[in-house]
Amino acid sequence: MSDLRRAVGVARKDLLIERRSKAAFNAMAFFAALVLFIFSFALGPEAPGLSPAGQTLLQYLWPGLLWVAIFFTGILALGRSFQLEMDSGGLQALRLYPGDLKAIYLGKLAANLVVLLAMELLLIPLSAVLYNVDLWTKLPGLLGVTVLGSIGFVAVGTFYAALTANLRAREVMLPLLLFPTQVPIVVGAVRATALIVHGDPMGELNVWLQMLALVDVVLLTVCTLTFEFAIEE
Amino acid sequence: MNQSRQALGTSPQPTDTNAPAVDARQLSKRYGRTWALRRVDLRVERGELLGLLGPNGSGKTTLLRILSTLTRPTFGAFSILGEPARSRSAILPRIGVLADQAYMYGELTARENLRFAGVMYGLDLDEDSLLEALAGVGLAKVAGREIRTFSSGMRKRLSLARATLHDPELVLMDEPYGALDVEGMAWVDRFVTELRAANRAAIIATHEVDRAKRLCDRALRLDAGRVTYAGPIDGYEVAAE
Amino acid sequence: MQQVGSLLVWIVLAFLVATWIALFARRLSPQKAGTLWGIVALPVLAFGLYLGLLWAPPDVLMGEVYRIMYVHFPSWIGTGAGYLTAFVCSLLYIRSRDLRFDSWASAGAEIGLVFNATGLITGSIWGRPTWGVWWTWDPRLTWTAIMAVTFAGYLVLRALMEDPEARARASSLVAIIGFATLPIVYFSVRWWRTLHQPQSSPETVDPQMVVALRTMMLAFLLIFGYLLTRRFALAQLRAEAELAALEPDELEMEAAGD
Structure with missing residues (x-):
């Protein structure tokens, strides 16, 4: 019970710091907007997509582009999450408190998830407006995919951010270690998003959502069980 | 200040009241090619203040890290307040650590920092007891200020409040006087005196031999990880500072 | 040749199992096992290459190119x-x-x-x-x-x-x-x-190809064992070099205790 209080305490503390400094959120929002513009420059705003007729390439590729943007911006939040612990004197500060260290993992994870979801709440409508994607009627389904995909990303991301917090080359190591584990999340999330936006004639969406949920459970379990070793120094 | 906090009933009752505060044998720690500690024997009784002396890099911080369960010794064994080294969850609620770093978050106010520490220690602190703890270190007036605006002396005082928030039976202090002005040092002195009055045990790692002589009962000197003096503080001579 | 190949596969498998049992019974050190695997690997590899590159028939569709699969x-x-x-x-x-x-x-x-x-x-x-x-x-x-x-x-x-x-x-x-x-x-x-x-459906594979492939797989497994133990030995040597730097230190500590 007190471990649950600790987890909530860590999450609230992180979110309070983030609300005051906005260090992660501002960087992410700016970076996300930049990425959206670069896609447009690289692919051409009016290049035609493959199907259906009349669609632009940006609209056709939107599900994939969206998740690329989410992953690249998400890295910024993850790195920041343990950097504020390093600023306060290191991970040992957290390890000097009694109780189960899993609580710290879950608290950090929850805070990262909230920051990432807030960024997505900005990114999804913005990209839809910029690329002329019609998704207002599809928002509930999109929300489900976004949450499921973000949980998997943050689960491993929080773990590896803790593991690399002490390294000088952490900005390189975090994505290098994290992205290979994210293949199932990318595949599932992009496919599910595409089915929602471009239509789902075969009714496959549920299978992909179930796959995402299953992957989330596996990643969460593995990372929760091993986290206490990740913050030893 | 400790009486009032004890009234909260947060400190777990010690299982073995006769066990020494620290009992360590042959503690050794190797980092890569160098031994930071070499077969250190150490015993601190309850209510005893030990001055941990020695030059920089002699292993003082390593010893404190091991005793606070942060680092595993390469070999050697120890117990804290009768609890074996392995039982982290039994040791941590009963010790307080005052480290070199503040362990505080600059974007949080003094009160918020303490409240977070209280939650993490599993304490149920109301606003009054938070303010009381801050008043104990003379920070009640700035309770609502973000601590990135604090001077290093104020931060140290907040760290003192944080380290004893849960009324620990043993306090480990690493260079408490480091980079403090005269007033800050006086606060640390006062803090140590209060520990003695409350019959707490403490290990104080410091360069300040004169202060250690005034405040501590016994001294332990480390040189290159080896114990070169262990005994009453009065017999400690400034050999080679 | 078919019989010889099959027999060899079984013999090498038995050898592998025997060395593993010896390893677990601590009758054999990993280093010695690695050396044994390395020695055995050479003839098995040579035989496997002969089977795969010369003896096995070419593929119906791909011709000789397929032999890289060995x-x-x-x-x-x-x-x-x-x-x-x-x-x-x-x-x-x-x-x-x-x-x-x-x-x-x-x-x-x-x-x-x-x-x-x-x-x-x-x-x-x-x-x-x-x-x-x-x-x-x-x-x-x-x-x-x-x-x-x-x-x-x-x-x-x-x-x-x-x-x-x-x-x-x-x-x-x-x-x-x-x-x-x-x-x-x-x-x-x-x-x-x-x-x-x-997915491409599994093709019917010539039994000659199967023997050649199995021999090569065993040869690679033996080579793996050999390389693994050598790499481990290298890591140990490095650790020992670190310890060697400590040995006099330890002695010094004993002397100081007297």
């Missing part, structure tokens, strides 16, 4: 064995904090990555005449590429860390998380691709 497929044996070693020894390290397990784990990851690279390169060479491209997003090929990235990350992380214990702990966790996610990565990649192109 190197390509066995590479995956070495890859799997290496990564499995890394995973199991990482778990053992986290439990025991015995740095020898870390040495085994890093040896497994390194040797596994070498075989993984061999598999990817031979696959790519094979793909060029078969599909007309150097690289194809075939699910299994993609999966093995992700494996390579995972364990390359493991080795990069090790190269960045100096303290032996911190390095062992961090890299063990990378091996555990990386290996544990490989199955779900495999299924996700398969699902990802099957929507584009159906």
Whole structure:
């Protein structure tokens, strides 16, 4: 019970710091907007997509582009999450408190998830407006995919951010270690998003959502069980 | 200040009241090619203040890290307040650590920092007891200020409040006087005196031999990880500072 | 030749099982076992290459080109064995904090990555005449590429860390998380691709090819064992060099105690 209080305490503390400094959120929002513009420059705003007729390439590729943007911006939040612990004197500060260290993992994870979801709440409508994607009627389904995909990303991301917090080359190591584990999340999330936006004639969406949920459970379990070793120094 | 906090009933009752505060044998720690500690024997009784002396890099911080369960010794064994080294969850609620770093978050106010520490220690602190703890270190007036605006002396005082928030039976202090002005040092002195009055045990790692002589009962000197003096503080001579 | 090949496969298998039993009974040191495997590997490899490159018939569709599979497929044996070693020894390290397990784990990851690279390169060479491209997003090929990235990350992380214990702990966790996610990565990649192109149905394989392939797989397994023990020995030598720097220190400590 007190471990649950600790987890909530860590999450609230992180979110309070983030609300005051906005260090992660501002960087992410700016970076996300930049990425959206670069896609447009690289692919051409009016290049035609493959199907259906009349669609632009940006609209056709939107599900994939969206998740690329989410992953690249998400890295910024993850790195920041343990950097504020390093600023306060290191991970040992957290390890000097009694109780189960899993609580710290879950608290950090929850805070990262909230920051990432807030960024997505900005990114999804913005990209839809910029690329002329019609998704207002599809928002509930999109929300489900976004949450499921973000949980998997943050689960491993929080773990590896803790593991690399002490390294000088952490900005390189975090994505290098994290992205290979994210293949199932990318595949599932992009496919599910595409089915929602471009239509789902075969009714496959549920299978992909179930796959995402299953992957989330596996990643969460593995990372929760091993986290206490990740913050030893 | 400790009486009032004890009234909260947060400190777990010690299982073995006769066990020494620290009992360590042959503690050794190797980092890569160098031994930071070499077969250190150490015993601190309850209510005893030990001055941990020695030059920089002699292993003082390593010893404190091991005793606070942060680092595993390469070999050697120890117990804290009768609890074996392995039982982290039994040791941590009963010790307080005052480290070199503040362990505080600059974007949080003094009160918020303490409240977070209280939650993490599993304490149920109301606003009054938070303010009381801050008043104990003379920070009640700035309770609502973000601590990135604090001077290093104020931060140290907040760290003192944080380290004893849960009324620990043993306090480990690493260079408490480091980079403090005269007033800050006086606060640390006062803090140590209060520990003695409350019959707490403490290990104080410091360069300040004169202060250690005034405040501590016994001294332990480390040189290159080896114990070169262990005994009453009065017999400690400034050999080679 | 068919009978000789089959017999040899069984004999080598029996030899492998026997050495493993001897290892567990501690009648045989890993180093000696490695040397034995290395010695046995040479004739088995030579025989396997003869079977695969000369004796086995050419493929009906691909002709002589297919013979690269006698190197390509066995590479995956070495890859799997290496990564499995890394995973199991990482778990053992986290439990025991015995740095020898870390040495085994890093040896497994390194040797596994070498075989993984061999598999990817031979696959790519094979793909060029078969599909007309150097690289194809075939699910299994993609999966093995992700494996390579995972364990390359493991080795990069090790190269960045100096303290032996911190390095062992961090890299063990990378091996555990990386290996544990490989199955779900495999299924996700398969699902990802099957929507584009159906899996190719298994062809009927000539029994001669089967014998040649099995011989090569055993040869690669023996080579893997040999390389793994040598890599472990190298790690131990490095650790001993560190300890050698400490030995006089220890003596000095004893002297000071007198």
